[in-house]
Amino acid sequence: MRVIDASALAKYVHREEGWERVRQYLLEGCISIELAVKEVTNSIWKRVRRGELTPEEGRRLYRAFRENLMVRLHPQEEIYDTAFEIAVDMGITIYDAMYIALSKKTGYILITSDKSQAEAAINIGVDTLIV
16 A cells, blocks of 8 residues: 555546656555546646646546545544644645645655655655655
């Protein structure tokens, strides 16, 4: 089991370079937080707004993402305090710190495509895979 953040999930959803590796991790088992669903949904919306996807393509991609969510969602309430401390100490957003806090709580490896988040996680001793 691993923790996966929104940047890695979005890479999979949008079939960006390296998405096959993310798919393998998802098949092996990942957890995340509800925030990831919102962030990936927002990434789809952004692509529609930029004209990279038609509105119908965006709707189809969103439905496929929601109907086939390949992660178990962990309650966020349990990690807010730790996430806030990580955000303050490491100078990162609370959003990024939430995933690190979940990894810290569970002891699971963090999967991310965000280099600054990965650096912060590694600096506090969280095992991290950058995809």
